[in-house]
Amino acid sequence: SYVLTQPPSVSVAPGQTARITCGGNNIRSKSVHWYQQKPGQAPVLVIYYDNGRPSGIPERFSGSNSGNTATLTISRVEAGDEADYYCQVWDNSSDHPGVFGGGTKLTVL
């Protein structure tokens, strides 16, 4: 089955740029979606189709996908961005197609 690999943690100072990676074999051939989850809350979709931004999501959130790595970029990080972030794809070649990465804890220093 398809595997997505994320770093367990990323730390960044307020105002700086955070980059969270999601690795997968030839992931550029898939659409990658990203979710933000704060403690005790349901996940929130922040990026879809690699770089689409749902309404209500700040422009500071962006995404890219190339080669074997997709990246969620958060510019001008704020304290409120501290959360767990998950990447997700749909593997059409599998009988068990839904796949999440293991998640990355973003800490704002």
Added chain:
Amino acid sequence: EVQLVESGGGLVQPGGSLRLSCAASGFTFSNYEMNWVRQAPGRGLEWISYISSSGSTIYYADSVEGRFTISRDNAKNSLYLQMNSLRAEDTAVYYCAKDALGRGSKAFDIWGQGTMVTVSS
């Protein structure tokens, strides 16, 4: 307001069964694919099941296939998850999640608040 509300969670003994429900409102439920996603305590998200808008196509994660059954009633705007032969490792918060686009983006834009399932003797 677009909303999903899960119910049916609780404490169950190993080997037991539970049926989760997800009530949808604020959108045309019959137009959207739906999914169940779970999260074990302190762990990450795990996709467990998908159903197409008509109910004709269904997928499961390997970890639940043969034990869980997803279904929907478009007339009642409801999604269900029948869980049988429950194991301790099925202990988790269970979320229903709506597909972001009517054409099946496989991104999940609306999530319920989750319902906790605890499997323990």
